[in-house]
Amino acid sequence: MHSIDYWPLFLIFVIAWGVPILLTWLKVSRVPAVIVEITMGVIIGPHVLNLLGIEPYLDFLAYTGFLFLIFLSGLETDIQKIINSFPRGKLKVIDFFSNSFVVALFIYVCSLILSYPAALVINSFYPVDTMFLMLMLSTVALSFIVPILKSDGELNRKFGQILLLNGAIVYIMTIILISIYAGIKASGFKAELMLFILIFVAFFAAYKIGGWLTRFKTFRKLSYTLEHAASQIRVRGSIAVMLAFVVIAGLINTELIMGAFFAGSLLSLFLSKERSALMFKLDGMSYGFFIPIFFIMVGVNLDLTALKNIETSLPFVALLLVAFYFIQLVPSFIMARLFGSKRALSAGMLLSTRLGMTIAVGQIGMELGIISPAINAGIVVAAIITCIISPLFYKMLNEVKKKTYKIYIVGGSEVAVHVAERVKLHGMNCLVIESRGDAWYNLQEKGIEVMHADVTSQAIYESLNIRATESVIVLTESVKKNQKITALLKEKLGHNKIITLGAADGDDFSETQYIHIDKVLASHVENLIVRPSAIQTLSESFGQYAVEEIPMTNKKLDGKMVKKVAFPASGSLVMIRRSKEILIPHGDTHLLLGDTITVIGDATALIEFRNQLE
Numbered sequence: 001m002h003s004i005d006y007w008p009l010f011l012i013f014v015i016a017w018g019v020p021i022l023l024t025w026l027k028v029s030r031v032p033a034v035i036v037e038i039t040m041g042v043i044i045g046p047h048v049l050n051l052l053g054i055e056p057y058l059d060f061l062a063y064t065g066f067l068f069l070i071f072l073s074g075l076e077t078d079i080q081k082i083i084n085s086f087p088r089g090k091l092k093v094i095d096f097f098s099n100s101f102v103v104a105l106f107i108y109v110c111s112l113i114l115s116y117p118a119a120l121v122i123n124s125f126y127p128v129d130t131m132f133l134m135l136m137l138s139t140v141a142l143s144f145i146v147p148i149l150k151s152d153g154e155l156n157r158k159f160g161q162i163l164l165l166n167g168a169i170v171y172i173m174t175i176i177l178i179s180i181y182a183g184i185k186a187s188g189f190k191a192e193l194m195l196f197i198l199i200f201v202a203f204f205a206a207y208k209i210g211g212w213l214t215r216f217k218t219f220r221k222l223s224y225t226l227e228h229a230a231s232q233i234r235v236r237g238s239i240a241v242m243l244a245f246v247v248i249a250g251l252i253n254t255e256l257i258m259g260a261f262f263a264g265s266l267l268s269l270f271l272s273k274e275r276s277a278l279m280f281k282l283d284g285m286s287y288g289f290f291i292p293i294f295f296i297m298v299g300v301n302l303d304l305t306a307l308k309n310i311e312t313s314l315p316f317v318a319l320l321l322v323a324f325y326f327i328q329l330v331p332s333f334i335m336a337r338l339f340g341s342k343r344a345l346s347a348g349m350l351l352s353t354r355l356g357m358t359i360a361v362g363q364i365g366m367e368l369g370i371i372s373p374a375i376n377a378g379i380v381v382a383a384i385i386t387c388i389i390s391p392l393f394y395k396m397l398n399e400v401k402k403k404t405y406k407i408y409i410v411g412g413s414e415v416a417v418h419v420a421e422r423v424k425l426h427g428m429n430c431l432v433i434e435s436r437g438d439a440w441y442n443l444q445e446k447g448i449e450v451m452h453a454d455v456t457s458q459a460i461y462e463s464l465n466i467r468a469t470e471s472v473i474v475l476t477e478s479v480k481k482n483q484k485i486t487a488l489l490k491e492k493l494g495h496n497k498i499i500t501l502g503a504a505d506g507d508d509f510s511e512t513q514y515i516h517i518d519k520v521l522a523s524h525v526e527n528l529i530v531r532p533s534a535i536q537t538l539s540e541s542f543g544q545y546a547v548e549e550i551p552m553t554n555k556k557l558d559g560k561m562v563k564k565v566a567f568p569a570s571g572s573l574v575m576i577r578r579s580k581e582i583l584i585p586h587g588d589t590h591l592l593l594g595d596t597i598t599v600i601g602d603a604t605a606l607i608e609f610r611n612q613l614e
Helices: 007-025 033-044 056-076 079-085 100-125 130-137 142-151 158-187 191-214 217-227 233-251 256-268 275-300 310-339 341-351 356-368 373-397 414-425 437-445 458-464 479-492 517-530 532-540 603-613
Strands: 407-410 430-434 450-452 471-474 498-501 513-515 546-551 571-578 581-583 596-601
Touching (some): 007 033, 033 275, 033 373, 056 142, 056 158, 056 256, 056 275, 130 310, 130 356, 158 191, 191 256, 233 256, 310 341, 356 373, 430 437, 546 603
Parallel strands (some): 407 430, 471 498, 498 513
16 A cells, blocks of 8 residues: 655644644734744745655645635625625615625725726836736635634624625636636637636526425435434535535636535525534534645745745835735725724725735736736735735724623523523623534524633633623533532632522522522422413513513603503513512502612513613
8 A cells, every 4th residue: 555644744733733722822812823824834845944745635635625715605605694685676875885795796896996097007117917917906815814704703793794705706706707818818719718607507506406405304304314423414415515516617617616615605505503513513624624734735835936036026016015905995994884994994904915816816827928927926925915914904903892791601501592592682791601613503593692612711711801790600511510610710710690500519609699400490380380371471472572670760750650651562560679668560650769660571672661761
């Protein structure tokens, strides 16, 4: 059997493992890990330490990592939400400022338009094909942007979705336009140049077939049965879909990454409840193995010999950098109305990052004889500089004031999810901390704010800077883990305002509340026996109606009778607690400052009650 040298792969994964640990340990948050990984690739590459030899399998794994990165970008794009958000009928002015797809498309079109005068200016100093330069200037480093947005938790938010959509539009349009232009330059216009349309046809055909398959109960049952078995059928199916589109892209002589992105976008249309577990597995496989290889090998394969005569191209590099930032920063300010000028500027800085696509377009220009090696070296240098500068400025500009929460829920157990939903219904600011990826995705699907972190880590709670007045509810699925976390919070951090499950074990902290499951269950059974209708109605109507206690602090209502106040029709006053007295309110009951009023109503009614009484 042929001997395979695993030393290079081992070296790559020592770097891939060590870089995030080192950055976290040194608390370096403004330098994206991918920059350090690429830099380490340069150091171990042939032009510095020369620790890696020529290993074709590494190039294969690296490009596969690139395909997986673009595939996950398509998967992260919520196509259904984009379709649903399409303006109905006439396009309104507000759509240019609020609709994610329209904003992303607007930024791309504006950057492409601005690329033309920028290309003319550069061409007046350095003779370069204007149309080629225009297409090269408008590229975006999607492979660089996605990991940064993901590490910042922005991919599932509107801000990140706009940048992701813009990157996807740029990638697809650049591939199409540069393929057509290069084909025309090489041998004139031919019908074969329009074969890229077939990938759109394949997309819609696969969507119809997928919809047809998912309607069969047998198919759904088999998928569910094999999902958690050794076969991991959904993961295998997802990879098969990605490779199918990659093969189609290869057959029609277009970029393979176009096929990978379309495959991810297709799967995003079918992922609903299954989205969490499947994406967690694909994330683990991609970011855990393939994608780090890609970034480190980018550094290893960077041709530094092209920079020997770079001093002659420095003015060209400076012009390129000005053009890169000009054509992205100006259109990005359309996001200022949504996120403010500072974050809009940060978006423009991140979109100004150039890398793989820019360098690839430069290589195409070299092959066509449109640009010289010196010009290509300038393009490479400018792209590298943007990779260093842009993410740093993005991090500085996008730093938002750390959000604080009234309630912290530790654990993503079923009980914790129900508590989080109820707390959210009452309009309280709540954060759930969960270490299991499937539970994390489940909470995100429900619109609950969640942090993916080790629930037993002292550093996590220190970073949150939990104040003494804020409650921590410990509800993991393990009683022992609950006790361990409670002890950590009390003994190490001195936080006592805790609610958790289990026995007190002689605890002397008055603020810590231990919930005894047996007592709670006995109380619930008692309620079912004594007042079954009320309990059943409240249980079944959760999500529509809830009970809440609101302190009466509005001076304008002091002394007013209940019948004189226009309380919401979808709610009602249940009880008034005044000092030690309990009152059942009626129309002639007077409201007084300091009353604690128990109300019942739907989410909208509860908000109105708070606005009126507080």
